[in-house]
Amino acid sequence: MADDHTHVQEFFAARAAAWDSRFPDDGPRFAAAVADAGLGPGDAVLDAGCGTGRALPHLREAVGPGGTVIGLDLTPAMLAVAARAGRADSGTLLLGDVARLPFRDGALDAVFGSGLVSHLARPADDLRELARVVRPGGRLALFHPVGRAALAARHGRRLAPDDLRAEPNLRPLLASAGWHMISYVDEDDRFLALAVRGG
Numbered sequence: 001m002a003d004d005h006t007h008v009q010e011f012f013a014a015r016a017a018a019w020d021s022r023f024p025d026d027g028p029r030f031a032a033a034v035a036d037a038g039l040g041p042g043d044a045v046l047d048a049g050c051g052t053g054r055a056l057p058h059l060r061e062a063v064g065p066g067g068t069v070i071g072l073d074l075t076p077a078m079l080a081v082a083a084r085a086g087r088a089d090s091g092t093l094l095l096g097d098v099a100r101l102p103f104r105d106g107a108l109d110a111v112f113g114s115g116l117v118s119h120l121a122r123p124a125d126d127l128r129e130l131a132r133v134v135r136p137g138g139r140l141a142l143f144h145p146v147g148r149a150a151l152a153a154r155h156g157r158r159l160a161p162d163d164l165r166a167e168p169n170l171r172p173l174l175a176s177a178g179w180h181m182i183s184y185v186d187e188d189d190r191f192l193a194l195a196v197r198g199g
Helices: 005-013 027-036 056-063 076-084 123-132 148-154 167-176
Strands: 044-048 068-073 092-095 108-114 134-144 179-187 190-197
Touching: 005 076, 027 056, 027 108, 027 134, 027 190, 044 056, 056 068, 068 076, 076 092, 123 134, 123 167, 167 179, 167 190
Parallel strands: 044 068, 044 108, 068 092, 108 134
Antiparallel strands: 134 190, 179 190
C-alpha cells in the first residue's frame, strides 16, 4: 500500500490474473507460517494486504468455524481473483487500506501480512494502525514465502542496509508502533517475523 494508490493498484491489477500461477509452490510455506502465528480456535484474524487470498484457507483452518477471517486488500483485481479461486469461502473479502482500517480498537486477535512491509507508505504509522485494531497480547505475523536474500536475487538486486525487513531495522520499527518482536526467521525459503501487541 502506498500513498499513490493508483500506482499500487495498477501494479497489482496488471499481475493479478497470473499471480498464483507465478508462485505455484508457496502453499506449504503459507500453511507453515500460519501454523507458527499462534492462532487459536475462535480467534479473529485479519490478512492485511491479502492479495489473491492464498493465506485465507490456512487462517480459516487455524481459527476454526467459530473464528473470524478477513482478507483486506487495496486492489479490486486481486480480490476478484481471490473470489474466483473460492477463497471467499474461507473469509470475508474487503476492499480497503491498511492505513485506515474499518475496525474498532482491539477488535482482532491477530494480523497476518504476506509481503506487506515493503508496500507500506508510512511503515511506522501503518504498523501502528494494525496495532490499534489488535487486542493487547495479540499477534502480528509478517511473512514472505522467500527470504530477503532470495527475493533480492529474484529481482536482480543486492540486499540494502536500509531494508525495513532486516532485523536491526524491523525490531525498532515494530517497537515504535506498539509491537514487541518475539521471533525472526530470514532463510532462503522463508521470512517470518512474529510480534506481540503491547498493553
